[in-house]
Amino acid sequence: MVGKERDRKAGPPNPADSQPLIKRLGWMVLIWTCSIVALGIVSYGLRLVMTAAGLKS
Template identity: 45%
Template sequence: MPQTATKRLWLRRMGWLVLIWGLSVAALGLVAWLFRIFMGLAGLTL
């Protein structure tokens, strides 16, 4: 396999890894934000 193809494959895999990681962090932030809203509606505020 040529070096450019190997490098392109590595960059593509790293791109997917970063994309999945970013989406998981965003999803966790969304869930935390929703929990905060629901707890506020229930009267559980700091």
């Protein structure tokens, strides 16, 4: 009885738990890589703007 009550209170099952570990890690790596690429694009854009404004290092 106690186990059934605990299962009922736990809420709906998490669909991510049924996915293979390699697939979840792959998504994490993909999202991390995209964030690094986006950061590089933004920094390159800022560098272009600063160079156009006459600020060179």
